[in-house]
Amino acid sequence: YLVKRGHYDLGLTRNPNALREFRHVHTLGAMTRIDQTPTAPDPFHPPGRPDWLALGAEPVLEPGRPIVDAHHHLFDRPHWRYRDEDLRRDVDAGHRVVATVYLQCGEAYRADGPAHLRPVGETEFVESVARRSAQAGGVRMCAAIVGFADLTRGAAVEEVLHAHLAASPARFRGIRHGAATDDDPAFVRQGARPRPALLGSREFREGFARLAPLGLSFDAWMYHPQLPGLVDLARAFPDTTIVLNHAGGPAGIGGYAGRRDEVFAQWHASIRALAACPNVVAKLGGLGMRFCGFGFERREHPPDSAVLADAWRPYVSACIDAFGPARCMFESNFPVDQCSCSYVALWNAFK
Secondary structure, eight states: OTTOOTTTTOOOOOOGGGGTTOOEEEEETTEEEEEOOOSSOOTTSOOOOHHHHHTTOOOOSSTTSEEEEEEEOOEEETTEEEOHHHHHHHHTSSSEEEEEEEEOOSOSBOSSSOGGGTTHHHHHHHHHHHHHHHHHOSSEEEEEEEEOOOGGGGGGGHHHHHHHHHHOTTTEEEEEOOOOOOSSGGGOOSSOOOOTTGGGOHHHHHHHTTTGGGTOEEEEOOOGGGHHHHHHHHHHOTTSOEEEOGGGOOOOSGGGTTOHHHHHHHHHHHHHHHHTSTTEEEEEOOTTSGGGOOOGGGSSSOOOHHHHHHHHHHHHHHHHHHHOGGGEEEOOOBTGGGGTOOHHHHHHHHO
C-alpha cells in the first residue's frame, strides 16, 4: 500500500475562495506570492509544536520500504511555515520516501491579473519546487500537483484548467475544490464556508464535467455526513477519477463527540457506497486532524505509533476492505496532521 503510484500517474484544508479577504504579499525570487490566510492561528487546525513532538522520538520501522506520500502541503504564513526545506527534513528523517504529491491549500496565488486565474500561481510555485527537487536528486518532492479552480464557473473553468496544465505540463494532475462544511458551531473556521449543496449544484457539475476530457482527477474533501453527495457525484460522472481525501473525514468534535460508534456506522455505510463506484479511490490519512476528535494534540506527550495505529486501524482497515489495496494510498497530510504526531511516528503507524 505504501508504494502506490497510480491515480496520480507519478511517472490534493483550505478552500482558497473562503480565505480571499486575508492576503499577505511576499516575494519569492521573481514571484510575488499571496498567502490567503489569517494573521492569527486557526484553532480548527492548530500548528504542530516542535518541542512537544520531540518528546515522542522513536526509531523508524522498516526503513527500506519505499513510500509515496500521496498528500501534503507547503505554505509560508505568519503563524505557520512549512516550506520545501521543512518537507525535505521530514522526508529525510529515516523513512524511504521516494516521491510526494502536493495538494492545494491556497498558497502563492498570483498577485494580480484576473481573479479566476490567480490560483494558477500556486501551481507555478509548486512546479518550481518540483524542478529544484528533481535537480537535487533523491526524493521527488511534488512529483504530482493538485491545484484549485472554481468549478462553479461552469464551462468557463476550462481556461483555468488549461492555464494550470501550461504551468506544469508534466506534473499537474487534478483539481481540489473543497466542500467540507458543517452547521455545528465546533466546525466554524476563519473565513467563509463552502455552500452545503456545492457538489450537487448545476454550475459546479458543469465545471466538473470539464475535468475528465483533460485527463484530470478530482480530490474530494468533506466531512462524513456529506459523503452521500459524493456518491451521487461519482455515479453521475463514472469517467472522472475521484480521490477521496482523509479517509472520508469522520468527525468527532462538537455534536459528534462521544458518538464514535454511531459516527463510524454512518461513515462506514458511505465508504461502502463510494467503493461500489469504480471511479473512486481513497487516501488513508488525515485522521490526525483535530476535528476527528482523538484529542492527541491535548496530551502531555505525543502518542507513539502504536497508539496511533490502534486509534486509526478501524478506519484504515475498513477503507482497504471496501476499496481493495489497489484503490488505496497513504497520505501524511503534513503539516496539518503534525498537530498530533511527527512524520516518523505517522508512517510508523501506517506500517
